[in-house]
Amino acid sequence: MCGLEGNGSLSVCHADNCKQFAADFVNIRITPLNHVGDMGQGSTEFGQLISCHCPIIWGRTRIGNDDNLPTMNARETDLYAPVKSFLEEQGYIVKAEVGAADVVALRGAEPPVVVELKLGFSLALFHQCLERLKICDDVYLAVAHKAGKPFYKAVKANTTLARRLGLGLMTVRLDDGLVTVHCDPGPYTPRKNVKRKTSLLREFARRQGDPNDGGQTRAGLVTAYRQDAVKLAVYLFEAGASKGADVAKETGVARATTMMRDNHYGWFEKVEKGVYGITSAGADAVAVSGRVLGAG
Numbered sequence: 001m002c003g004l005e006g007n008g009s010l011s012v013c014h015a016d017n018c019k020q021f022a023a024d025f026v027n028i029r030i031t032p033l034n035h036v037g038d039m040g041q042g043s044t045e046f047g048q049l050i051s052c053h054c055p056i057i058w059g060r061t062r063i064g065n066d067d068n069l070p071t072m073n074a075r076e077t078d079l080y081a082p083v084k085s086f087l088e089e090q091g092y093i094v095k096a097e098v099g100a101a102d103v104v105a106l107r108g109a110e111p112p113v114v115v116e117l118k119l120g121f122s123l124a125l126f127h128q129c130l131e132r133l134k135i136c137d138d139v140y141l142a143v144a145h146k147a148g149k150p151f152y153k154a155v156k157a158n159t160t161l162a163r164r165l166g167l168g169l170m171t172v173r174l175d176d177g178l179v180t181v182h183c184d185p186g187p188y189t190p191r192k193n194v195k196r197k198t199s200l201l202r203e204f205a206r207r208q209g210d211p212n213d214g215g216q217t218r219a220g221l222v223t224a225y226r227q228d229a230v231k232l233a234v235y236l237f238e239a240g241a242s243k244g245a246d247v248a249k250e251t252g253v254a255r256a257t258t259m260m261r262d263n264h265y266g267w268f269e270k271v272e273k274g275v276y277g278i279t280s281a282g283a284d285a286v287a288v289s290g291r292v293l294g295a296g
Contacts, residue, residue: 082177
């Protein structure tokens with residue numbers, strides 16, 4: 001925004017700039033547009049307009065984008081006092097800006113604890129913490145807590161990353177100084193998911209050829225299940241409506257009857273009890289069966 005140069009006093013701003021500046025802060029959902037347009041000149045009316053349309057809710061000043069001034073004006077230094085108090089309650093002596101570290105804490109003859117302060121998650125923050133691991137083993141990253149589901153998702157994802165890197169993670173609620181530790185530093189030993197591993201190997205073994213392009217999205221992805229369904233469709237297209245047991249025997253797909261009954265792709269239709277035929281959609285699938293089965 002232009003027009004706010006000089007000594008920083010709003011009283012020297014041009015009236016048009018004051019109007020624009022005020023309009024940026026007015027919550028357009030609660031302010032009639034003609035009220036903004038009728039704003040007079042000078043900083044006095046500008047200040048009145050801002051104060052009239054920024055109601056105080058639970059000690060926070062509400063503005064047009066539903067942010068609050070404490071969050072907008074927060075600095076990394078605002079995290080220091082809560083983190084210091086949290087560590088001192090556990091018997092640490094805490095000092096700020098020691099060497100390259102934001103926070104260093106010592107307790108007796110124990111190794112030092114380093115905490116890096118940031119308002120939000122970033123790759124640079126993790127890089128910074130990894131540099132601190134060259135100095136000591138106990139390194140935490142501390143970020144300002146935010147409300148909302150996106151932040152909770154970010155905390156979950158970054159906690160996993162921090163664990164893998166041997167880092168600790170804490171969040172600081174600026175409203176009341178609450179510090180929450182989500183993980184502590186330490187060597188990471190991943191727990192293997194045997195079920196997922198078995199599923200991965202089974203899919204690899206059952207899939208015929210290599211019909212997909214690495215990196216493609218899930219849409220149009222050829223799985224072993226889809227290949228089995230194509231085999232069933234090809235058989236029915238050539239042999240006509242058949243019993244499920246016969247289809248299973250001829251195609252080698254043991255769960256043929258179940259797949260035709262579930263009809264996941266809309267390729268099959270029940271002719272009579274235990275007998276299934278192919279739909280027009282199934283016939284279209286047969287036309288591209290070579291690519292799906294890895295034969296073209």
